[in-house]
Amino acid sequence: MSLYQTLIAGEIDMTKDPPLQQLIKKIATLTRQQTEEVLVLIAEHARLEEKHDFFSENAMLPYGGKFADNEVTFNVDLLPRKLKWVIWKFLIKIQNIV
Numbered sequence: 001m002s003l004y005q006t007l008i009a010g011e012i013d014m015t016k017d018p019p020l021q022q023l024i025k026k027i028a029t030l031t032r033q034q035t036e037e038v039l040v041l042i043a044e045h046a047r048l049e050e051k052h053d054f055f056s057e058n059a060m061l062p063y064g065g066k067f068a069d070n071e072v073t074f075n076v077d078l079l080p081r082k083l084k085w086v087i088w089k090f091l092i093k094i095q096n097i098v
Helices: 005-006 020-028 032-051 079-095
Strands: 067-069 070-075
Touching: 005 020, 005 032, 005 079, 032 079
Parallel strands: none
Antiparallel strands: 067 070
């Protein structure tokens, strides 16, 4: 079972977004490895939930993602609610471990 599948296995409140300002602040404090794990969650969500094809000739980053100066950025407002909750659950999990 992948990290993404583990995180979606629990309950997710689809009636509202997680606290977005806290989400953004927590993401800004992640290590490089943790940031890469968030990118994997985003990619896995796009692949499984939206059938996004990262291997096509015209593959683009989902959710307004941009790659510049060795950095990948996403517009949090464009992330699906379910994905925001998955990322939130991941951040809570790693915060309790670190």
